[in-house]
Amino acid sequence: MGNVLTFRANFPIMESPPKKKMNKGEASTSGTDVSAEVIDDSKAFVERFTVLFNSSYFSDIKLRVGDQMYYGHKFMLASASKVFGAMFGESPAWEESRQEEITLVEEEACQAVFYDFLRYFYSASIDMTTDKALPLMFLADKYNVQSLRNACVDYMMKHIEELPDKNKTLTWYHYSKMTGPERLRESCKNFIVSNFSVVLDAPDWPEMESEELADFIAMSELCVESEVKLWEKVEQWIMSENNQEFRRENVELILPLLRFSKMTPTELLSLESSELVEQFSDILKPKLAAAYRLHSLASNGICLPTEQVPYRNYTASVYGLRFPFELKSYASIPKIESRICLPCQVPYLPCLDPDTCKTSHVAHFQVNFYPKGHFSTISLYGNFMGRQNDHVTLKVVRHNARVVDTANPGGAVIKDYPTMLVEVTLQLYSKKKALRYVGLTVTKQHLFTSRNPDMLVENVLDLTKLSAEDSPFIVEGSLSGAVFIKVQAVGDHLLEMPVDAATQQR
Template identity: 40%
Template sequence: MEYWGSLKLGNVFLCLKKQFEMQSQSKVQPVNSKHLCTGKMQNPSSELLSDEKEFIAHFVSLYDDKRFTDLMLRVGGCRYAVHKFVLITSSEVFEAMLGQKSWKEAEEAEISLTEEEECIPVFDLFLRYLYSGSIQMTTDIVLPVLLLADKYGIKVLRESCIDYMLRHIVESPDTNRTLTWYQYAKMTSQDELQELCLKFILSNFDIILQAPDWLEMTKLELVEFLSSSELIVENEIHLWNRVEAWLCSEHNKESLQENLESILPLIRFTMILPKDLLHLESSSFFSEHHDMFAEKLNLGYKHHSLAIDSGAVTSKEELYRNYYSADYGLCYSFKLDKYNSVNKIESRISIDCDIPVQFMPTSHKKTSQQIIPLQFVFYPKGYFTTITLYGTYLGRQSDSTSLRLLKRLQPDRPPIKVQLTLVLFGMKNKVKYVASTYNQETVICKDNLELFVENVIDISKLTQDDCPYLIHGNLEGKVFIKVQDCGFHLLEEKASQKHD
């Protein structure tokens, strides 16, 4: 047992395998070993005989075989018969706990381990991994297994769990756990996982709203998301309905009043249709917390009243999110069939957009002062343009994916701050999701009537065989164009920023 206690390899069967291979090689060594050492000659009959699968199967069979165990672990209400040498050679923590006499557990035949509640049901799988080096992973159990790997210092398992998460951020709502993984990544400074989770959450918030861990999300994360204007959601009332479900969930009932004080100011009531405001006002939840809703509800009604009456432009205290409901008039869809087959000239996507300065129901006729006429142009196979000079066609082109946003009319209008979001869809695990998001903000004014951006997305990624941004070979996407502010004060802000 002293030999096993001194080993510091990740998994004991790897040690046994290495010893077995050394013995096998010694049997097939040629008589004249001196030539092998010098590299001058090798026996042509030399062959490595490997029964790796059979060897691992024999080792795995030791798990839960009480004939040779020398330690009992008690976790929750379960007891597990294990081999000390397996735990010691697999885990830095178990090596210290069971291999050093300074720990009282080293002398005991049965020890109790205190685990997090969510880790107890997967502890059996965790132990089995120590014997087999494999585990059948799902989105439901990966975080508890990762917590155990972290606790007991099993680096290989920890890295495998993180890799699994990175591959499975895109999942259907019923199996999606991105919210919980995002919380873990923030707490443990897993920067890559945190960045990818946040990107998916903001761009696919409708999936997140239906995910099982939505109701278990912390207030800190909810406040972070609701503060963002980059959320892609159908409309504000649907967002509020899911927030109400979170407020009333078992996890949050005791802190409902406190949570409502923090969250209600982040709901953008001016972006809710009047009919939906009326429906909200008639709900039992509103009746129970009437005083807290009064100011926000009045702001919503006031906004719509002024917008409909005489076309007055109200304050932009509440900004647009990326709403894709037709009620807002902010979102335009496009599709390019057979992306790889179409030539560059025919790939150009051009959309004339009439963007509202402020939100009002689409059923109401809008005046010219309430609409900004813009043209969105996307070059998904590279930029090109042609001009005529003295009867000769001149062209300019590049292989960089590009976009343009131009003001079509009304050059003398006050400056406007425009936020543009371009998304491309992908398909993974039978889930259609936003696979790429590009955001840009600009001030359009008399001296700056156009936004032009090159290399929006790496064109090499669009042309690769397993492109994540194509669905059955087609390029599908949406563009959101939002006027978030207007007025000559924008020029002063722009000049101040340039000076700084």
């Protein structure tokens, strides 16, 4: 090597200008130009790129999708998509980098929205609908366009609550289970469980996956009109063309999860003539026989612990489980007048026939709901508020009423209510356009005994979510909802179980 000369430049150190001595009360303007302002030309900037969308002007790549061909610009596509960046790079692994036209193989639903997808690269905007959201999310995942994926998720989160003809919650739930995100999956699941009647009428109901349907049918939290209505929809799903090939497998997986004992004897009789029962009598006839037997025993006051079947959140009046309420003028009503009191008479034997269900099979509960915070009152020259807090509270008390034991051979005697495992569900309603739906569901189980007759649920939800001006639970100034009281199991055998096992029993 030759000689290397190193030059070092010695730049003079610039002295800072002398600081101006500030007088008391004088504002400093050092380093600040009071005339400075930001000129925002972002709108025009986006418009300059938008005109390049699907334009041959400076286009260096053509994309063929189905029967359509689009002009593209590699730098625009690669700037937003890592997949396109790798595809158009210099790696020899990608043949597309050396081609002037490439073919992208997409599903039919994705082909229909590819125009919108590609335009997003140039305009950073998109006209979204419930039909477009999932195919666009497919493409965003496939080509790793994270900003569009996030936009699709945000849109879905805001449109879970839609009327059946536009509702896509089942499909979104299925996809989010496979790819996430968790917040979308949980929100879809909560809506489906609490508003199952809405999704039963949605267009994607017949396309629901069998494993997912089985998961939902197994839940006691499911909110439906009645078990026979659920049977009708499940029958429709099984008999649809989509599920024809695996009909027996679906019957074996799903129908045993239906709760036939929660149908009336008349409803059970009508099922015997259904096509499904005739085709799969080996599976269904034993289920119907067991339901008839349970009704027969219950009509005589007999309830065997091994044959107790838990209730769902049935809204039909024949079950006697749902107790609706409405508090008008929520914002203006004083706290001391805001308590909602619901006296509840609940069947504790699985008897749905009003002619045979005797009053001795009914337990008496008192529900107190405090939607403006809990308080207690004392009576001294009128009502005065005692202790109070801002916890939205639900309190359920089983009264100390006694029942007549007519089975005693020595004559009628008085005895306490039996031990009961009770599931209490509070629902608050919301409304979006024409759809009235369950916006909040809170469920709690409690083992009621003669020594433990009270259940208390504090902090049902944050009080600020109810009192906010834009609260989703205040519709036209009123707070409305319902409480479900479900006696899921009866008997002293519950006392012998561990506390956790008893309260988790379904």
